[in-house]
Amino acid sequence: MMGRKPIYTRVYNQLRYQILSGELAIGSPLPPERKLAEQLEVSRNTIVRAYTELEAEGLIFSRMGSGRFVEALTPAYASPRNHWHQRAYSTLASAPSHMAELLAVTDKYPDTINFAHGDGGKHTLESSGFSDYVKSSAEQLHSYYFTSVQGLPELREHLVDWMDMEQISSSEQIVITSGSQEGLFLITSLLARPGDLVVTEMPTYFGSLQLFQSLGMQIVPVPMDAEGMRIDVLEGILARCRPRMLYTVPTYHNPTGWTMSLSRRKQLLALSEKYELPIVEDDAYRHLHLEKEPPPSLKSLDQSGNVIYLNTFSKLLFPGLRVGWVAANRPFAQLLTRMKELSITTNTLGQLALAAFLREGALKPHLEVVRQQYREQAAIMAGHLDRFFPLGIRYEHPAGGFYFWVSLPEEIHARKLMNDCAKQGVSFTCGDMFLSREAEQPFIRLCFTHERSEQIDRGMRIIDDVLQTRKE
Template sequence: MFADRFNGITGSAIRDIFKIIAVPGMISFAGGNPAAEALRSDVLADIARDVLLADGKRILQYGSSEGYAPLLEEAVKFLRERGVEAAAENILPVSGSTQAIDLLCKALINPGDTILVEDPTFLGATQTMRLYQANLVPVALDDCGADIDALESAIIKHKPKLVYLIPTFQNPTGVTLSLERRKAVAALAAKYDAYIIEDDPYRDLRYAGEPLPPIHSFDKSGKIIYLSSFSKLISPGLRVGIMTCSGELRRKLVIGKQSTDIHNDQLAQAIVAEYLKRGLLPPHIEYICGLYGERMNAMLAGLAEMGIAHTAPAGGLFVWCSLPEGSDALELLNRAVKKNVAFVPGTHFYVNGGHAETLRLNFSNSSALMIERGMSALAEALAE
């Protein structure tokens, strides 16, 4: 009865975990949500009122699929400050990076076409890709990000339509692609004429060290598609992201967007544009980095005490853990939930499953005190 594209798609494997975290009193290391303190409803309410009074007739009317002009203007500056050069006509606002991934698949992927993804990678992206019946091929990842030799071999072998990378504070592992590898990825895109998606929503959530230039800044081929999102910086509920794109691909993406939602919510675009225009983002980023950095350190301290092998991110929202071989994170989750703490078993992030001993912990959504308590509960569950 249903379309073939849903064959084998059961909905998010972590949906049940989200039911668990709704239980009152549960300490959740499971999601990837911004902290409640980071969502400035007071500031955004004022801005919403101001933009509606100033430009309401345009905002409330049908708009352009190519985006609300004041947002495009701010987006050019936002991207430039992060090392991404793109003119307004080469930026497309999207309903979060999620829509960018969806539109890219819509434009480029026929059933059976190959997409290379990091192993493990972001579950939301692979779910979208599977709906387009893509053939997902995993590429190994280490502490410096995607393995370049493995990536090149996979490009040669599979001739992918797309390569999907999360180079900064990757979801789920928290690892960051090194500078040399960023240059190497840009060189591979040029050498093999391969489209590379650089999904970079965590770039500004850096709590230590210096930022690295995006892969896009080394692009000589026009094949690097840069995705940014205001979900983790301002609000995921507004659903505003931006992507770079040009030429015929851009035309296809715009047509694809028209059939989905005509254009992004213009009030949301106007709010984000005005927020950026008023210079509110840099101090807000400083505030949330202080908040999340403290939380990350509390989690890393807890993990060090427990003696669990883990990644050591300098930012983002996640720490990735590997239990001793033979352990099962799913079993650990069942025991942990009884002690009111939840996380996501790592197996769900691998294209081909396995890796039962791994798990992902989020630290942005619990206070340092709750993290301490949660880590103690996790240590007890582990000891059982």
């Protein structure tokens, strides 16, 4: 036995996490039983049992005379008849409901210290002065009626100026959406069909995973390191299969905080051109740097029109506004607008307030203020995490965005820690929420922007107490 668990369970969990995270790429061979047993210093029977469970779960497969291989794709939904009630539930029911769970935290624990929500918090809204623009816009009669399906023309014009990209020179290339999540839904619905392959880095934003799974897509995971998505692994995947699209958060990634290097951005764009692969760039955190500015966006480097740019005011201002935008070439923007007609339009009041906010040049000074706030809040959280080092906690200080991606010692189970802390009044997210399936893994995500500094200090002390208790 290793600890309290059978050895084969530990081997099984390790291999399972490597497969789901993309570290072991789809189609790659697994080591022979005897060789892996020697590497891990366990018996061959242990490896056989772990392989058997992985095969039963559909994560690996055997090929007679060739060995075992990674097969992390779930089978596409198929039915000989149109059993609509089964079809409607099959993909939605199988997708995790992390978004609902996350939003319900404050309903269940109204006084919780919230390190789970990824937003700027009430103090950020208060310092923005945005409510004055909402009040002023609400006095305009046309704020209560529909505006253009593609989005308020003035707001789109301001976004062209704000993005300042030569690739986006006209408001006709921009579609306003009800947050970036609707934008991603519209894009995915146009590019892919149930059963199609979608490539994404792993771990990744759980809202994208839930969307892809609910639409019946097959997710192809690509591992990451501190420079972002592993382009060498991606190239091997593209040589074997043809995904319909690639989704990435290259700047201040959610949940890891890592940023794709400039060299990898160029390599990714080169692969996109070679394989005619559309890239959906989720750039929600770009302007939230804590230190120096990040590398140029993929869209600003795009010479082929393959990059579809996605952003939102949920991170720049506040999430309940539900206004985001997609920027793409004109033909694709026109298709998105036709899709957008199905939900009619995005709220007019919010768009008018945002147009006024941008017209007055209020966004830039607002971001300067919040970046300073976030630097101070990140420093407080980092100070506590540094004191957790003797307990086996490890992390890298993010250069921007909202999150600390924290590695736990082997004996601390992430989900149990999350549940124990919730009972003590502190919420955060468990790392397996950012994988395509629940898996035993050693990470948690802590948001440092939602709570004020004093609450961060108090919440981190509670986490320390729980960790100390579990360690003992």
